[in-house]
Amino acid sequence: MIRLSIQPFEPGAELAAFCAGRTESGAVASFVGIARADAGQTTALELEAYPGFTEVEIARFAEAAIARFSLHDVLIVHRHGSIAPGEPIVLVATAAAHRREAFDACDYLMDYLKSRAPFWKKEHGPDGARWVEPTARDLDDIARWD
């Protein structure tokens, strides 16, 4: 399931609900991305989504991940709007029969979200605001899977 949230979310509660009732998935892997303060250089993050497009594009990619890694299920919760340092931005959870597929799919989905998911991220700080685009490392990370 893919969900965009303008409100803060609680990763623990989301993960507990995702794990509940699974009797065939021997492995659930998860990743939580948290907004960094960068020692005071970032006072807020602003994430812009394209409603009606962003969710559909992420869902398409999640379907591909399900097929590639034989997943039982995927959960992605992603914030948009204004996000304070310390708040979770994203939760990815993957369920599979065994741990390797769950770990790898979680890694893969995060690499995708960092450089190809339809969000635009602005960092606000004491020196003003700047748009963040994928770094060389983000692009190398996603290229590992091609």
Place this chain on the structure above:
Amino acid sequence: MRVLLFGRLGDLAGWRERSFDPAPPSLAALRALLAGEDAALGVALCGKGVQAAVDKIIVRGEIALAGASEVAFLPPMSGG
């Protein structure tokens, strides 16, 4: 037809959504119209990594806009 600008493109233009009636006949004509109003925006729309979506589907190359209701210009994306 609605035109949407995301990320730095919206900041550069000073708007994020506008209506054009009548709709330009093609994506190239829309780009030319926008560039005529705002040269810096025109350059940015052709910049590296900027994609266009017509009715929420990414398009590559040139395309006619007959019947389209929404065009979005998408600079390089970054989530997570």
